Amino acid sequence: MKAIRILSRNIRDSFKSVFRNFSLSLASISCITITLVVVALSIVLSFNVNNFTDMVEKDVTIVTFLKVDIDEAGREAVLTELKKLDNIEKISFESKMAIADEMMEANETYKNIMSDWNEETSPLQDTYLVKVKDIEQIEATANQIKKINGVDIIKYGEGMVEKLVSTFDLIHKICYGIVAALILVTAFLITNTIKITIFSRKREIEIMRLVGASNLNIKIPFIFEGLFLGILGSIIPIAATIYGYAAIYDRMGGQVFSSIIKLVKPTPFVYEISVILVGIGMIVGMFGSWQAVRKYLKI
Amino acid sequence: MNLIVMQGVNKRYKNGVNAIQDLNLTIEKGDFVFVIGSTGCGKSTLIKMLYREEKPTKGKIVVGGLDVAKLRNSKVYKLRRKIGVVFQDFKLLPKSTVFENVAFALEVLGLPKDEIYHKVIKVLELVGLKHKAKNYPNQLSGGEQQRVAIARAIVNGPKLLICDEPTGNLDENTSMEIMTVLEAINKLGTTIIMVTHDRTIVKKMQKRTILLDSGRILKDYKKGKYVDESNKNTK
Ligand SMILES: Nc1ncnc2c1ncn2[C@@H]1O[C@H](COP(=O)(O)OP(=O)(O)OP(=O)(O)O)[C@@H](O)[C@H]1O
Numbered sequence: 420m421k422a423i424r425i426l427s428r429n430i431r432d433s434f435k436s437v438f439r440n441f442s443l444s445l446a447s448i449s450c451i452t453i454t455l456v457v458v459a460l461s462i463v464l465s466f467n468v469n470n471f472t473d474m475v476e477k478d479v480t481i482v483t484f485l486k487v488d489i490d491e492a493g494r495e496a497v498l499t500e501l502k503k504l505d506n507i508e509k510i511s512f513e514s515k516m517a518i519a520d521e522m523m524e525a526n527e528t529y530k531n532i533m534s535d536w537n538e539e540t541s542p543l544q545d546t547y548l549v550k551v552k553d554i555e556q557i558e559a560t561a562n563q564i565k566k567i568n569g570v571d572i573i574k575y576g577e578g579m580v581e582k583l584v585s586t587f588d589l590i591h592k593i594c595y596g597i598v599a600a601l602i603l604v605t606a607f608l609i610t611n612t613i614k615i616t617i618f619s620r621k622r623e624i625e626i627m628r629l630v631g632a633s634n635l636n637i638k639i640p641f642i643f644e645g646l647f648l649g650i651l652g653s654i655i656p657i658a659a660t661i662y663g664y665a666a667i668y669d670r671m672g673g674q675v676f677s678s679i680i681k682l683v684k685p686t687p688f689v690y691e692i693s694v695i696l697v698g699i700g701m702i703v704g705m706f707g708s709w710q711a712v713r714k715y716l717k718i
Numbered sequence: 719m720n721l722i723v724m725q726g727v728n729k730r731y732k733n734g735v736n737a738i739q740d741l742n743l744t745i746e747k748g749d750f751v752f753v754i755g756s757t758g759c760g761k762s763t764l765i766k767m768l769y770r771e772e773k774p775t776k777g778k779i780v781v782g783g784l785d786v787a788k789l790r791n792s793k794v795y796k797l798r799r800k801i802g803v804v805f806q807d808f809k810l811l812p813k814s815t816v817f818e819n820v821a822f823a824l825e826v827l828g829l830p831k832d833e834i835y836h837k838v839i840k841v842l843e844l845v846g847l848k849h850k851a852k853n854y855p856n857q858l859s860g861g862e863q864q865r866v867a868i869a870r871a872i873v874n875g876p877k878l879l880i881c882d883e884p885t886g887n888l889d890e891n892t893s894m895e896i897m898t899v900l901e902a903i904n905k906l907g908t909t910i911i912m913v914t915h916d917r918t919i920v921k922k923m924q925k926r927t928i929l930l931d932s933g934r935i936l937k938d939y940k941k942g943k944y945v946d947e948s949n950k951n952t953k
């Protein structure tokens with residue numbers, strides 16, 4: 420009961436004090452706001468890049484052409500060998516006739532030339548489409564497939580894909596680095612801003628100590644104040660994320676350059692970011708306040 | 719019974735100043751004690767150690783059964799709840815009313831609202847300021863502000879009231895009003911230690927008086943035995 424009374428008084432007082440020291444509160448809030456905007460940008464970028472990577476990776480296939488004169492038993496033998504490799508996600512077979520049909524469908528000229536080809540005369544090759552699990556290992560896997568008896572040649576992204584993926588990976592890591600660094604810098608800035616706020620309230624703290632408030636009792640209102648500052652500071656970044664991202668998504672039709680690279684859908688993505696932003700704001704605000712008030716509680 | 723015991727106390731500040739040296743002092747429960755001495759002789763340092771604003775460098779200090787020298791920072795509040803402190807500059811919250819200023823001391827203890835109300839009104843009556851409960855500090859005279867500070871210091875019934883030059887900013891008449899209030903509080907059983915420059919008050923009140931000089935006790939006048947010797951040399 421007593422603890423609840425003290426706590427509710429603390430919450431009330433810290434709320435009041437945010438508004439009573441409004442100009443200083445505004446400094447802290449702006450500080451958090453700026454950080455969170457950049458954090459939001461980084462998260463949007465990093466999640467989208469991650470999404471691209473996933474999609475590109477899904478699309479990468481090693482096309483395995485079999486020898487022209489291979490027979491049923493030979494195809495089975497190749498499949499057995501392929502199944503033994505461990506970096507393989509999925510194998511699908513496409514016969515030379517299926518390929519011819521596909522090509523004829525797509526193009527009138529092809530149709531004229533190919534229409535009288537049959538199993539024997541077709542110069543096309545049967546293929547296995549092989550999807551790999553780990554894109555980074557694709558070269559090694561390709562080399563293993565090349566050595567299988569009955570395999571003629573193979574084709575895959577050949578460097579391009581790996582380059583793209585590793586670039587995306589780098590962007591991803593840089594984003595995380597920026598977020599981490601920013602959070603640290605803000606925590607420091609907030610600590611200093613709140614220190615100034617608290618300096619103007621030195622007397623209040625001094626009197627609280629004098630009349631027998633425990634250290635925790637003195638800290639709690641300031642920690643709540645930091646919490647409020649964090650929440651207030653996250654309002655603009657959250658609004659910017661929710662409306663801004665939806666606008667960008669609509670503007671670009673949900674994709675970048677081509678339909679292969681799709682943006683992350685706004686819902687529930689923007690709400691997840693909002694939760695992260697308000698969480699970071701609250702933690703940074705509380706931590707900053709707690710650090711700042713500590714100094715005044717030592718003798 | 720002794721409320722305060724100081725044994726072999728030394729205080730050396732970080733800058734090398736020896737503010738208190740080899741000090742032994744006991745103060746009985748219910749006493750009224752003046753601490754006097756020239757500026758910089760260590761009066762404030764002495765009482766700061768009693769409410770644990772400063773730690774002694776050496777020696778033992780016991781206040782109301784608490785070993786103050788050994789008290790951890792996080793436990794200082796336990797001591798502060800047993801004592802009240804009053805300063806020359808009042809230390810009131812300017813944006814709070816008289817009532818709120820006094821109630822502040824009880825709110826941090828988590829007392830229920832109606833109990834706070836009754837205690838605050840009672841203590842404001844004692845210092846004669848009940849009718850100004852809704853005023854703000856800047857609407858009060860210096861003497862009235864000091865009475866608010868005293869009310870705040872004693873509202874939770876401390877055993878000990880420490881005053882550092884409570885009349886330092888006040889004229890002679892107002893000072894005597896404050897002394898009357900302090901004397902009344904003392905009569906109700908609270909031990910009072912008061913640092914002062916004002917020899918007229920000390921002479922008039924005739925309480926136990928401790929004269930400090932360069933951090934040491936030069937004289938310890940018993941109750942009713944104080945004579946002003948400060949002008950002897952110059953005469
Ligand atoms: N925080 C401090 N750090 C360093 N030295 C200090 C500190 N506080 C006081 N002193 C020094 O200790 C000595 C005693 O100071 P103190 O404040 O106790 O004197 P005082 O008797 O209260 O003087 P006054 O009558 O002027 O208030 C002085 O020389 C002072 O300069």
Ligand SMILES: [Mg+2]
Nearest residue numbers: 761762763882
């Ligand atoms: Mg002093």
